[in-house]
Amino acid sequence: MADTVLILEDAVFVREMxxxxxxxxxxxxxxxxxSSAEGVQxxxxxxxQLVIVDLQLADGTGLEAMQAISKIDDRARFLVISSHTALLDGIEAELESRIVGRMRKxxxxxxxRTVLDQL
Known part of the structure; x- marks a missing residue:
């Protein structure tokens, strides 16, 4: 698993956990x-080495953030944690290949812990 992690999550208590x-x-x-925009910056x-991303952020979607990040770095990897996993339906294969894990809220x-151990 990655040693360095960026967390993009709108719920403070979830980020803390x-x-x-x-x-x-x-x-x-x-x-x-x-924020999606700040997350990209x-x-x-x-x-x-890993971005933990919620699909619903304060200023947009985590999907938008993942797309923008993927344009910056073709090696970017994402762990998606969201109650809005339907937003991932129909995403392009290139972005799908960068998602190393998914969790539903x-x-x-x-x-x-189990998901992180598997990465």
Whole structure:
């Protein structure tokens, strides 16, 4: 799994839980945002090895963020965590290949640990 992680999540409590679990797994959260636009800027600056992305963000969708990030870096990898997974229906194969995991909200801490262990 990636050692550096960027979190794009609009719910503060979910971001905090994700950071706690990542810390337990010795992963470095290099940035976080509730915004698609800011998330893209952070990715460009920080170049994390993994982006944990919610599909519903404060200023747009996580799908838009993933598309923009993929144009910046063709090696970008995403873990999608959202209650809006239908937004992924019909995405292009190139972007689909960058999604290394998916989780549906609500989820438990143990479910997140399991998914992170599989990456």
């Amino acid at each position: 994700e950071k706690k679990i990542l810390f337990e797994k010795d992963k470095q959260v290099v940035g976080e945002s509730n 952070l990715y460009q600056k920080l170049r994390p 609500p989820f438990t801490v143990d479910e997140l």
